[in-house]
Amino acid sequence: MNAHLARLCHLAAQPSRRIIGLMSGTSLDGLDVALCRLTGHGPGTRLELEQFRTVPYDEDTKGRIRQVFARDTVSLEYLTLLNPWLGQLHAAMILDCLQAWGISPQEVDLIASHGQTIYHAPRHQHQRADFDLNATLQLGDGDHVAVHTGIITLSDFRQKHIAAGGEGAPLAAYGDFLLLSSPDEERLLLNLGGIANFTYLPRADGDATAAFSTDTGPGNTLLDATVRAHFPDLAYDEDGRLALAGRVHEGLLAALLDHPFFAAPLPKTTGPELFSAAYLAEAQQRSATEALSLEDILATLAELSAVGVARAMQAAFPDRPAPAAVYASGGGAHNPALLAALQRQLPAARFATTDVLGVSGDAKEAILFAVLANEAVAGQPVAIGAGRQRVPAVGMGKVSFPG
Ligand SMILES: Nc1ncnc2c1ncn2[C@@H]1O[C@H](COP(=O)(O)OP(=O)(O)OP(=O)(O)O)[C@@H](O)[C@H]1O
Ligand SMILES: CC(=O)N[C@H]1[C@@H]2OC[C@@H](O2)[C@@H](O)[C@@H]1O[C@H](C)C(=O)O
CATH class of the missing domain: 3.30.420.40 (ATPase, nucleotide binding domain)
Structure with missing residues (x-):
């Protein structure tokens, strides 16, 4: 078996996992980094927030994101370059946080990376007859986060929600x-x-x-x-x-x-x-x-x-x-x-x-993605909102191995 897959299976069977949850929201203020110890899964999940930091985006980073953020028309070359660039930036920010906290990457089990939403297009907003679907796009590719940190990374959580009938949010x-x-x-x-x-x-x-x-x-x-x-x-x-x-x-x-x-x-x-x-x-x-x-x-x-x-x-x-x-x-x-x-x-x-x-309001969204990754690896899809339209019961997150 692939060694990374074996490690993932091993992690899934452990009583607890140490997961870094990442969120960078629509305010473009920075990357929220929440180091979480999650014990159990499903309704028995227990959280210990070990560390939390918002790593501010500098003006250059904000400017780069604003080149494409919520815009109808962008340079495709710019978008293509920004995707791995943000993945690598987020990886560097995680490594900086870990160094400041005195923790080595080997001591972290998983990263749960939301990425940067650059465009959200539910049906009711795009109203296009030629595309009968909801859509959303987050940049900061998970493979780049995984390779540059050496930590198995789950990312791109919103696509499964859409594939299963949701709008990709709120998760x-x-x-x-x-x-x-x-x-x-x-x-x-x-x-x-x-x-x-x-x-x-x-x-x-x-x-x-x-x-x-x-x-x-x-x-x-x-x-x-x-x-x-x-x-x-x-x-x-x-x-x-x-x-x-x-x-x-x-x-x-x-x-x-x-x-x-x-x-x-x-x-x-x-x-x-x-x-x-x-x-x-x-x-x-x-x-x-x-x-x-x-x-x-x-x-x-x-x-x-x-x-x-x-x-x-x-x-x-x-x-x-x-x-x-x-x-x-x-x-x-x-x-x-x-x-x-x-x-x-x-x-x-x-x-x-x-x-x-007991859950920091500043850290909550980053923690949520750590919980989603924990469920994707060790839990089962939760039947949130059963019977409601646009609230599918699915596990979310795509896996990237560091090698
Ligand atoms: N002391 C303060 N006074 C007024 N507003 C504040 C203060 N601190 C934070 N904010 C507001 O909170 C915003 C940042 O909020 P937050 O980090 O929750 O947004 P986000 O995660 O980017 O958003 P989203 O949840 O939509 O993705 C700031 O841009 C500002 O509007
Ligand atoms: C598409 C997208 O990134 N949506 C964000 C955004 O920021 C707040 C709100 O709009 C929420 O719907 C969502 O994030 C949170 C984390 C969510 O999915 O619950």
């Missing part, structure tokens, strides 16, 4: 269910990344059938893009200071909400392809708010993100109130303007962060 429900469901309370796990999404976890032990996750609309992406357009050196509105100094403009908010995405059935996904500077400019034009101050625009965009979340929660629970226990994660959980807007839109919700449940 959060699979890991959230295994790590964070509780017999004592039903929960909403709200991730406030570039795009916002939530996972519903029923109050049940091991009952995956009602759990599901959905995107809700923009999280930080429009806020970040607007700040960057005014202050190219700023990545975001720190502590929501500018947004908190502004006032929500109801006319602009109504124009922004006048889009079929907000009424589309759950679960649904989206990305910066839709929620872009052009989308904001068009809504400003329709509502004659081109002259609105930066502060008022940001206040309105924070409200938009919160209304998106509230509407999706109403759609998920049409006949009863949404669960009150809401655990936030992602960078937006550090933005007081966004949190204040959420509390206005969801007055009955009790907000906390996932940190109180």
Whole structure:
């Protein structure tokens, strides 16, 4: 038997595995690296987060990704070059982290690499008659990560989800269910990344059938893009200071909400392809708010993100109130303007962060991919959201051997 395959079989039979989960999201802030010890699999999975770091992307890296990110038209040569380049960059970042933590690559069992999403194209967004399918594209090829780290790597998790009837996202429900469901309370796990999404976890032990996750609309992406357009050196509105100094403009908010995405059935996904500077400019034009101050625009965009979340929660629970226990994660959980807007839109919700449940909100998405890799190697497909469309029960991730 191939020695790497034998090692993978050996790992699958072990009581626990040490897995590095990687995520670099739509905010392009950097690569989240979560070194996880995962014991068991399936509903009995236990997590110990040994180390976590966000390795920031420098301006050169951000610029390279932005050459293709969410763009309709790109240079095919550039795209082809960027794919292995990002794989090698991520490998180098992992090796740097391991060195800083005093851990050798031989002491790590697996890498779970999400890659960099550069384009997300669910049917409802591309609306092309010539392609009757959902699609998504992540760069940072897994073979390059495996060869340059010497660690067996699982990558490209989203394609199986699409092949089996999903939109390729959100995948959060699979890991959230295994790590964070509780017999004592039903929960909403709200991730406030570039795009916002939530996972519903029923109050049940091991009952995956009602759990599901959905995107809700923009999280930080429009806020970040607007700040960057005014202050190219700023990545975001720190502590929501500018947004908190502004006032929500109801006319602009109504124009922004006048889009079929907000009424589309759950679960649904989206990305910066839709929620872009052009989308904001068009809504400003329709509502004659081109002259609105930066502060008022940001206040309105924070409200938009919160209304998106509230509407999706109403759609998920049409006949009863949404669960009150809401655990936030992602960078937006550090933005007081966004949190204040959420509390206005969801007055009955009790907000906390996932940190109180023992899972760092900053690390959660990277951890999720480590959990998916653990399931792919040692577990079975979990029947998340049974009966719901676009929530397939599949194992995800492609295997790359280092040699
Ligand atoms: N102190 C802060 N004040 C305001 N906003 C913040 C703060 N810290 C982080 N953020 C926001 O969080 C963003 C980064 O969030 P995160 O890392 O969760 O995004 P991501 O993982 O790229 O997104 P996605 O989940 O969509 O892939 C920043 O770009 C910024 O908008
Ligand atoms: C296509 C893609 O990369 N989607 C991301 C993005 O970032 C947040 C939201 O949009 C979510 O749908 C997803 O990531 C998380 C990790 C998920 O799949 O659950």
